[in-house]
Amino acid sequence: MIDATHDPARTSWVASANGHSDFPIQNLPFGIFSPPGGQPRGGVAIGDDILDLAVALELGLFEGIAKAAAQAAAGSTLNAFFALGAAPRAALRARLVQLLDAHGVERSNVEPHAGRLLHRAADCTLHLPAAIGDYTDFYAGISHATNVGKLFRPDNPLLPNYKYVPIGYHGRASSIRPSGFDVRRPNGQRKRADEAEPTFGPSGNLDYELELGIFVGPGNALGEPVSIHAAGEHIAGFCLLNDWSARDIQGWEYQPLGPFLAKNFITTVSPWVVTPEALAPFRIPQPVRPQGDPAPLPYLLDAADQAQGALDITLEVLIETPGLKEKGLPPHRLSRGSSSDLYWTAAQFVAHHTCGGCNLSPGDLMGTGTISGPTPDSFGSLLELSQGGKAPLTLASGEERRFLEDGDTVIITGRAAREGFVSIGFGACSGTILPALG
Amino acid sequence: MIDATHDPARTSWVASANGHSDFPIQNLPFGIFSPPGGQPRGGVAIGDDILDLAVALELGLFEGIAKAAAQAAAGSTLNAFFALGAAPRAALRARLVQLLDAHGVERSNVEPHAGRLLHRAADCTLHLPAAIGDYTDFYAGISHATNVGKLFRPDNPLLPNYKYVPIGYHGRASSIRPSGFDVRRPNGQRKRADEAEPTFGPSGNLDYELELGIFVGPGNALGEPVSIHAAGEHIAGFCLLNDWSARDIQGWEYQPLGPFLAKNFITTVSPWVVTPEALAPFRIPQPVRPQGDPAPLPYLLDAADQAQGALDITLEVLIETPGLKEKGLPPHRLSRGSSSDLYWTAAQFVAHHTCGGCNLSPGDLMGTGTISGPTPDSFGSLLELSQGGKAPLTLASGEERRFLEDGDTVIITGRAAREGFVSIGFGACSGTILPALG
DSSP states (O other), X not given: OOOGGGOTTOOBSSXXXXXXXXXXXXXXXXXXXXXXXXXXXXXXXXXXEXXXXXXXXXXXXXXXXXXXXXXXXXXXXXXHHXXXXXXXXXXXXXXXHHHHBTTSTTHHHHGGGHHHHEEEGGXXXXXXXXXXXXXXXXXXXXHHHHHHHHHHOTTOOSOTTTTTSOOEEEEOSTTEEETTOOEEOOEEEEOOTTXXXXXXXXXXXXXXXXXXXXXXXXXXXXXXXXXXXXXXXXXXXXXXXXXXXXXXXXXXXXXXXXXXXXXXXXXXXXXXXXXXXXXXXXXXXXXXXXXXXXXXXXGGOOHHHHHHOEEOOEEEEEEEOHHHHHTTOOOEEEEEEEGGGBSSXXXXXXXXXXXXXXXOOTTOEEEOOOOOOXXXXXXXXXXXXXXXXXXXXXXXXXXXXXXXXXTOXXXXXXXXXXXXXXXXXEEEEEEEEEOOOO | XXXXXXXXXXXXXXXXXXXXOSSOTTTOOXXXXXXXXXXXXEEEEETTEEEEHHHHHHTTOOOHHHHHHHHHHSSSSSHHHHHHOHHHHHHHHHHHHHHHBTTSTTHHHHGXXXXXXXXXXXXXXXXXXXXXXXXXXXXOBHXXXXXXXXXXXXXXXXXXTTTTSOOEEXXXXXXXXXXXXXXXXXXXXXXOTTOXXXXXXXXXXXXXXXXXEEEEOSOOOTTOOOOTTTGGGGEEEEEEEEOOEEHHHHHHHOTTTOOSTTTOSOEEXXXXXXXXXXXXXXXXXXXXXXXXXXXXXXXXXXXHHHHHOEEOXXXXXXXXXXXXXXXXXXXXXXXXXXXGGBSSOHHHHHHXXXXXXXXXXXXXXXXXXXXXXXXXXXXXXXXXXXXXXXXXXXXXXXXXXXXXXXTOEXXXXXXXXXXXXXXXXXXXXXXXXXOOOO
């Protein structure tokens, strides 16, 4: 719901939040951070700073359900906050807007405490926002599925189930890390087509995948599906996600049960959880299905979700290589796409995931699957950009890239913009490739 | 290591532990239970009773590392106990043998407290032994893989990677339940070959899968593989596991990323964790690979593991149907097989799972994959027994079964026996099918 918290005229007394920050007062994402020498705790990003919820509670700045929400969000994970659902989260958001408003009645009470209440984000360590019980990765980027399918089945890239089933699989929760954590190139089994037997060693085809992550809110009990009509209530927020993938390991191991070691060596998420409330202005209709595509089955069909269940978030992937850095050149933009290219909505993920009774828990994470657009400038992986490694990219440094090299840093960014609203961002989701263990 | 704790002449002063109990004094598996009206806590199965570790600690029955292990095992999950590794677990086992020995010096100190120390298992509720962070299911039953492959690819049942890669995939941790939890038949998408489009509704091809479960011990940090030579140290114990599967949902959804909703509606485990120490006498060599099979790659090859890394546990699947019960007939035995049919060992699972850097945590669960023997009397699923549903089984009640019907109960049992040793069991792993939600 678009409400007064989205007022584009509002600015914050935290000056760095005004202008083109990812974190203006219209955003207010939640996360877990440690100030220098301190323990992990809940905070809210505002400009270049982080508002410390525990300090705000000590200062008595909350009451009612906003206070209950702030208490749930002030601990070392956001799981309890996610479990509360939408109304407490929205109440806390509304109160935070009052507290941070440059022209609000609370400014004179709050700003004098800024030294305690705010931490410079650059001085803090950011952690995973939640203890992630289970992680599920979907495959809803239809252009990605088509591009990858073409590499294996040129005549029939999309499998027959694709337009009926929100295809997904279980991923590894233990190896999810926040932005900035280094990515060790995995060793594993791989076999080239011209080899008789597989060998064990470093992946030669290391790749990224551009995705959005979705944190689960209240969740459901085992055996009690969440209807598509209620599914939106179970989404606590969004982040950026890099589903690092070792293509050579994947190609050898994935049949018949799907990717395993090719993707479980690390998954990176951006540490700030952008709420459904902050993203309300950037909702769009579920993209019109091309003529001939089947309608979603009834358990995936909800009028409001069809009308505004998708999101228009502009997503970019940048690569910073040793050669670019050496020559003082800026990172190279690999692609720029939009989450509007997803075939299924977050609510459809929830309804599908639970339709057989599977239980979701607060803090569980869902990935959208790789988000690619229809043209190469919006492809969300090197697998697609280099056509499976056959067509290397050339960077301004003269370096070529089929896949990632040691020392490369991949940076994903996301930003939602709409005429008449203040645009908001997600912060960065980045990781640097370290050489494989010898 | 076979040691004095396996002395076949030893009996317990807990009389029900002697004779043919699953839980003689030579077994002593760990689990989490609630006595009537009490909170979940750690215990040890002995005959028909459960030894309450918290009470034993109160009585001052432990010291040194056995005491530290008992303290770690006395809480509401066994995760902290699993994290300790083998030596403390073995020390606690050795001390428990002293305390429960019919002819030991401790009997006169301990037996007078039996009223507090022991609970009748039949009066208690058994819980999951650990908070399971991640669950991985392997596919190491080569006869099962061959049988299932034949249904889809008669000429080439095993895929080229099978004999090189311990094939596995990530399962759903949140829906794992202890024995006795009812199994709600899932709704989902399924499409018969003669249908143009999928429909949504109750699975018509509900199946079980006979597996062993393996609980992870200390585990590893992200990016630090566990060598095959150290892998055995990371196995905390074994249980029975039923990987309930909706074959019609699976057939429609599983390409290209593997099973998802077809298997995440519930997974059942037996609640007692049988330790590697208890199973030491039942170790066998990794089965000799048939002529022509490749040797395991070096990262999966360890001489001790080859010599004694496999297990010989006899596994049975029974079905109790409404018709059998009505006629006063006993449950029907569907199959009887052995864990010796697995192509890979538990240590190979650990080494493979971590070889690319993926981190395992204490309490994580690994399934072996369905254990089938080469002949139908040892097939571990109805998919195999009924040849994909084409050849129904007829029970003594006159009922036919292609797949499971509402009201059916599937019971898995396991028992390890060897000449010169007291045989040990796992308790039951059972679940009853409830009708799908309307």
